[in-house]
Amino acid sequence: MTPTARPVLYSFRRCPYAMRARLALLASGTACDIREVRLARKPPELLAASAKATVPVMVLPDGSVIDQSLDIMRWSLARADPEGWLDRDDPALIAANDGPFKHHLDRAKYPDRHDGDPAPHRAACVALLHELEPRLARADNLCGTARGLADMAILPFVRQFAAIDTAWFAAQPLPGVQRWLARHLGSALFEGAMVRLDPWQAGDAPVVFASANSTG
Numbered sequence: 387m388t389p390t391a392r393p394v395l396y397s398f399r400r401c402p403y404a405m406r407a408r409l410a411l412l413a414s415g416t417a418c419d420i421r422e423v424r425l426a427r428k429p430p431e432l433l434a435a436s437a438k439a440t441v442p443v444m445v446l447p448d449g450s451v452i453d454q455s456l457d458i459m460r461w462s463l464a465r466a467d468p469e470g471w472l473d474r475d476d477p478a479l480i481a482a483n484d485g486p487f488k489h490h491l492d493r494a495k496y497p498d499r500h501d502g503d504p505a506p507h508r509a510a511c512v513a514l515l516h517e518l519e520p521r522l523a524r525a526d527n528l529c530g531t532a533r534g535l536a537d538m539a540i541l542p543f544v545r546q547f548a549a550i551d552t553a554w555f556a557a558q559p560l561p562g563v564q565r566w567l568a569r570h571l572g573s574a575l576f577e578g579a580m581v582r583l584d585p586w587q588a589g590d591a592p593v594v595f596a597s598a599n600s601t602g
């Protein structure tokens with residue numbers, strides 16, 4: 387693999403895993419070259435870097451590869467963490483999101499690919515989101531006043547759930563989650579993470595993904 391000055395991130399704009407990686411990269415001020423991937427036509431460079439070929443994948447300048455979104459978050463925040471996101475981590479909460487919540491989310495969103503009836507899976511997602519309500523009644527974020535790793539690891543999945551039917555979601559008795567979601571979706575950080583890019587192919591000029599105060 388050709389070494390590059392910046393890490394290379396294979397990403398897909400709408401993928402919640404890639405989204406959380408991008409959020410942490412921006413928060414840490416880690417600049418990278420971003421390569422937007424079409425999941426239906428993954429570039430050979432991505433397949434060469436990571437045989438499991440999911441996004442996000444980060445290739446570091448020394449050629450090492452990080453192919454789990456949470457690991458990309460933790461790696462970038464270990465480099466620099468100006469907002470103290472690592473102080474607001476909650477591995478158990480993130481595991482509940484990545485496990486049961488994601489399981490039901492997939493079945494609520496894509497009923498045709500699963501058992502066909504989204505209703506019980508929507509209800510299961512709502513029940514899991516209810517468990518966040520006491521935290522969000524006490525404070526603006528999941529682990530206290532300020533946003534942190536737990537918020538940003540979970541938010542993209544809750545966004546995806548809410549987007550299945552925004553009117554229906556708005557009618558659910560989840561005031562804390564709804565407030566939390568709306569506030570973060572309207573943030574400059576989230577806007578920065580959702581930049582629209584053309585799919586990458588070899589030979590394209592690098593596209594730098596960075597916050598205004600990124601260091602590289």
Ligand SMILES: N[C@@H](CCC(=O)N[C@@H](CS)C(=O)NCC(=O)O)C(=O)O
Nearest residue numbers: 401402403425440441442453454455
């Ligand atoms: N555990 C991985 C999961 C990543 C993942 O499943 N990403 C999806 C897109 S949202 C993917 O790349 N799927 C492969 C495909 O659709 O071919 C992570 O946290 O990075």
